[in-house]
Amino acid sequence: MICDNLEQVRAAVRAAALACGRNPDAIKIMAVSKHVPAAGVAAAQACGQTVFGENYLQEAAGKISQLDPALEWHFIGHLQSNKAAAAASLFQVIQTVDRLKLAAALDKHAAQLGKQLDVLVQVNVGREPQKSGVLPEQAEELLRAMRPLASLRVRGLMTMPPLGREPEASRPWFRSLKQLSLHLAEESLFHDNEAVALSMGLSGDFRVAVEEGATMVRIGTTLFGERPINLSQDIEI
Ligand SMILES: *Cc1c(COP(=O)(O)O)cnc(C)c1O
Numbered sequence: 001m002i003c004d005n006l007e008q009v010r011a012a013v014r015a016a017a018l019a020c021g022r023n024p025d026a027i028k029i030m031a032v033s034k035h036v037p038a039a040g041v042a043a044a045q046a047c048g049q050t051v052f053g054e055n056y057l058q059e060a061a062g063k064i065s066q067l068d069p070a071l072e073w074h075f076i077g078h079l080q081s082n083k084a085a086a087a088a089s090l091f092q093v094i095q096t097v098d099r100l101k102l103a104a105a106l107d108k109h110a111a112q113l114g115k116q117l118d119v120l121v122q123v124n125v126g127r128e129p130q131k132s133g134v135l136p137e138q139a140e141e142l143l144r145a146m147r148p149l150a151s152l153r154v155r156g157l158m159t160m161p162p163l164g165r166e167p168e169a170s171r172p173w174f175r176s177l178k179q180l181s182l183h184l185a186e187e188s189l190f191h192d193n194e195a196v197a198l199s200m201g202l203s204g205d206f207r208v209a210v211e212e213g214a215t216m217v218r219i220g221t222t223l224f225g226e227r228p229i230n231l232s233q234d235i236e237i
Contacts, residue, residue: 002040002043002044002047002223002224003043003046003047005222005223005224006029006031006044006047006048006049006223007047008222009029009206009219009222009223010029012206012207013027013029013206013207013210013217016206016207016210016211017210019211020210020211022210026215027210027214027215027216027217028051028215028216028217029049029051029216029217029219030051030052030053030074030076030199030216030217030218030219031044031049031051031052031053031219031220031223031224032052032053032054032055032076032218032219032220032223032224033052033053033054033063033220033224034053034054034055034056034059034077034220034227035059035227036224036227037063038062038063038066038067040224041063041067041071042067042068044223044224045067045068045071050070050071050072051071051072051074051216052071052072052073052074053073053074053075053076053095053218053220054073054074054075054076054077054091055075055076055077055078056077057075057077057079057083057086057087057090060073060075060090060091061086061090064090072092072093073090073091073092073093074091074092074093074094074095075087075090075091075093075094075095075096076095076096076158076218077096078096078132079094079096079097079102080102081101081102081105082105084102084105084106084108084109085105085109085112087106087109088106088109088110088113088115088117089109089113092118093117093118093119093120093155094106094117094118094119094120095119095120095122095158095199096120096122096132096133096158097119097120097121097122097146097152097154098121098122098123098124098132098133098134098142099134099142100142100145100146103119103142103145103146103149103152104149106119106149106152107149107150107151107152108151110151110152111150111151115151116151116152116153117151117152117153118152118153118155118191119152119153119154119155120154120155120156120157120158120197120199121134121139121142121143121146121154121156121157121158122134122157122158122159122160123135123136123139123157123158123159123177123180124136124159125159125161125162125173125176125177126161126162126173128162131160133159133160136176136180139157139180139184140183140184140187140189143184143187143189143190144189147189153191154189154190154191155190155191155192155196155197156181156190156196156197156198156199156215157177157180157181157184157196157197157198157199158198158199158200159173159174159177159199159200161173161174161200164205167204167205167207167208168208169205170201170205170208170209171208171211171212174200174201174205174208174209174212174213174214175212177198177200177212178198178212178213181196181198184196196215197215197216198213198214198215198216199214199215199216199217199218200212200214200216200217200218201214201217201218202217202218202219202220202221203219203220203221203222203223206219
């Protein structure tokens with residue numbers, strides 16, 4: 001079933017890309033595997049999926065240690081600075097950097113590990129008080145402040161826009177993230193200003209995200225089905 005779901009998402013991403021004149025290979029699919037046991041991740045890998053996203057450090061640590069080291073893991077949850085050491089060692093990419101203190105902690109631990117850590121800056125495009133992410137107007141200042149952090153490579157931006165009733169509701173938010181990325185690239189604030197990553201679009205709105213320039217869509221429910229919401233797991237301790 002997971003293979004069928006993956007095939008459907010791949011086909012839909014491809015179709016959306018071609019329909020708006022984009023190269024389908026420029027868009028990666030992340031499988032969001034929160035609350036999915038290691039066996040589910042392995043099943044997705046057997047269907048060719050290599051990039052996975054996790055929201056909770058402890059849950060991720062257990063799974064990552066059991067699975068093929070060749071898999072690429074992205075952290076997409078809220079991260080506390082005092083968990084930066086574990087995050088820097090477990091993950092290839094941290095997508096949720098939204099403040100200097102966290103960036104500095106990740107940089108320090110990446111340096112200690114002798115590794116260059118790829119990060120995305122999470123932007124709170126909808127200025128929602130309950131959500132993580134730097135405010136759009138403060139993103140430039142954060143990226144400037146992160147410049148001296150020699151063990152981090154700021155690859156691009158990530159966002160989780162306000163929950164809309166329909167996919168079209170996300171379009172203005174995706175567009176604003178793209179606009180912001182263009183501005184920041186003009187200021188040469190990314191590691192590679194010619195290839196800026198934009199992580200946006202979920203099961204419900206990834207087609208719109210592709211149309212608005214996503215380079216990575218983060219798909220959970222469509223691949224793995226509805227998962228039980230366990231509130232105790234939603235708080236990273
Ligand atoms: C859960 C989650 C997703 C996946 O959402 P679905 O609607 O299940 O596809 C993507 N990004 C983040 C940050 C998430 O927490």
